[in-house]
Amino acid sequence: MKSPTSEIPGTLPSSETSRFIVDGLQPQVAVEPKSVEEIGELLRLAGTQKWGIVPFGAGTKQRIGNPLRRFDVAISLANFNRVPEYEPEDLVVKVESGCRLVDLQRTLAPDNLFLPLDPPYYNESTLGGMVASNASGPWRFGHGTMRDFLLGISVVQPDGTPTRFGARVVKNVTGYDMCKLYVGSFGTLGILTDFYFKLKPLPPCEKTVLVVLKGLSEVGLALDKLFSSPLTPSAVELLNPAALAVLNQSISLTDSKEGYSLVVRFGEVENAVKWQVEQLERLWEPLCAKGIILGDIVEQNLLWEVLREDRSYLNGFQGSVIKLKVNGKSNQLVELTQRLESYIKSHAGSGIIRAFLHLATSPPEQQTMVACVQGLRSYLRPYRGTVIIESLPLALKGTIDVWGCDTKDKYLMQRIREKYDPLGTLNPGRFVV
Incomplete structure (x- = not known):
C-alpha cells in the first residue's frame, strides 16, 4: 500500500490536517476537491491503495459512531457549497452537499419558503452531513424528516463512478426509491455531492405554548389528549425537571417553577393558530401547574434554539x-x-x-x-x-457498540455494504457494518 501524498489534486497544507481529527485519528492527507471528477479519481486511487476515506462537511456529526479502523485521507466538501437551481414557484431547490443549512434558509426566506429541518448545530450543519446522518429536530413531528423532503441525489460511488437517483419532481420513482438508501448511511455508501429538495411555505403566524405539569403521570395524560384531538402542532417537546432548569438559565420563562414541561409549537394562518392555542388551553388546564403562551417571534426563536441545540445541556x-x-x-x-x-x-x-x-x-x-x-x-x-x-469518551468506545x-x-445492511463498498474504503469501522 502506497501512502497518500501531496501530489493528489486539491491537497491542503499539512498544517490543516488537524482540522479533520476524528476520535484522536489524524489523516495523513486532507483533500478539498473542486469537481465530481476529482472525487472520482481520488476514490479510484484509494481503492487500489486500500486507503480509508472519511468525507467531511462541517464535522458536527463526526463524533457519532464506532472508532475508525483506518483513516488515511479526509475529503472536504467545502467547495461544493452552491445552490445551482432554485425554482420558488415549483417549491424545489437543488443544493450542493457542502452548503450550510442556515445559508440555504437565507436564500429561501425572501420567497417565504424554507426546508423544514432543524437539527442540532443548525448554524454549522451542511446538507451533506444532514443527509448522511438523517439529522432532524423538533420540527420532525409536524413536518417529517430528511426522507420526506429528498427528491433527488447525486453520489460518487466508492469505485469512483458518479451516479444520480431521483429528480427535481415529486413523482419521479418507479421501483425502489434509491435516494432513501443514502439517508442515514453515515458516508459508507458513497460521497454525496448534491440534492434536490422539496420545500414548504413559511407559516404566516406562529405561537408557542409552554406548560409545567403537575407530575410525570400528567405528561402521559396530556399527550394522549393532544394526540387524540384535531390539533396539528409542528413540534411537541418534553423536558424533565433538570432540563427545564437548564432552559430557565438560558431564557427565564417559568419563574423557577420546577417540574416536567411540555412545549408545543403551532404554525399556520393567524385564526387557525389562535383557535388551536385556545383548544389546547382547555384540554390541558386540569393537568397544568403553570402555563405560558409566547407570541413574540424573537422570544420564540430563542426558546426553540435552546430546545434544538445540545450545548446548554452538555455544558451543565x-x-x-x-x-x-x-x-x-x-x-x-x-x-x-x-x-x-x-x-x-x-x-x-x-x-x-x-x-x-x-x-x-x-x-x-x-x-x-x-x-x-x-x-x-x-x-x-x-x-x-x-x-x-x-x-x-474515546476510552469507552471500545467497550460498547455505540449503535x-x-x-x-444488520444482515441486510452488511449485504448492501459489501455490494457498494467491498473494499471498505469509506468510513471503515464507523457505522453498524
Whole structure:
C-alpha cells in the first residue's frame, strides 16, 4: 500500500490536517476537491491503495459512531457549497452537499419558503452531513424528516463512478426509491455531492405554548389528549425537571417553577393558530401547574434554539458526558423517562429521547452506565426500538457498540455494504457494518 501524498489534486497544507481529527485519528492527507471528477479519481486511487476515506462537511456529526479502523485521507466538501437551481414557484431547490443549512434558509426566506429541518448545530450543519446522518429536530413531528423532503441525489460511488437517483419532481420513482438508501448511511455508501429538495411555505403566524405539569403521570395524560384531538402542532417537546432548569438559565420563562414541561409549537394562518392555542388551553388546564403562551417571534426563536441545540445541556456537567438518542414509541415516553436519571429533552410526538448523562471517572460506575444502556436496549428490542450513543469518551468506545444494532436488519445492511463498498474504503469501522 502506497501512502497518500501531496501530489493528489486539491491537497491542503499539512498544517490543516488537524482540522479533520476524528476520535484522536489524524489523516495523513486532507483533500478539498473542486469537481465530481476529482472525487472520482481520488476514490479510484484509494481503492487500489486500500486507503480509508472519511468525507467531511462541517464535522458536527463526526463524533457519532464506532472508532475508525483506518483513516488515511479526509475529503472536504467545502467547495461544493452552491445552490445551482432554485425554482420558488415549483417549491424545489437543488443544493450542493457542502452548503450550510442556515445559508440555504437565507436564500429561501425572501420567497417565504424554507426546508423544514432543524437539527442540532443548525448554524454549522451542511446538507451533506444532514443527509448522511438523517439529522432532524423538533420540527420532525409536524413536518417529517430528511426522507420526506429528498427528491433527488447525486453520489460518487466508492469505485469512483458518479451516479444520480431521483429528480427535481415529486413523482419521479418507479421501483425502489434509491435516494432513501443514502439517508442515514453515515458516508459508507458513497460521497454525496448534491440534492434536490422539496420545500414548504413559511407559516404566516406562529405561537408557542409552554406548560409545567403537575407530575410525570400528567405528561402521559396530556399527550394522549393532544394526540387524540384535531390539533396539528409542528413540534411537541418534553423536558424533565433538570432540563427545564437548564432552559430557565438560558431564557427565564417559568419563574423557577420546577417540574416536567411540555412545549408545543403551532404554525399556520393567524385564526387557525389562535383557535388551536385556545383548544389546547382547555384540554390541558386540569393537568397544568403553570402555563405560558409566547407570541413574540424573537422570544420564540430563542426558546426553540435552546430546545434544538445540545450545548446548554452538555455544558451543565463537569467532566465527561454521554449523550444518548433513544428511539422508542410515544406511548413509552413516560416509562423511558423514569428509567433515565439525567438531563432529558424529548421529541415527545415521535418517541425520541435525547438524554445527557454524567459519566463518573471510576471504572465500576462507568460499567454501571454501560449496563444501563444495555438494559434500555433489552427493554426496547421487542418493540424494534434502539439506543444510540451519540457522544462517548474515546476510552469507552471500545467497550460498547455505540449503535447496538443486533436485529436481522444488520444482515441486510452488511449485504448492501459489501455490494457498494467491498473494499471498505469509506468510513471503515464507523457505522453498524
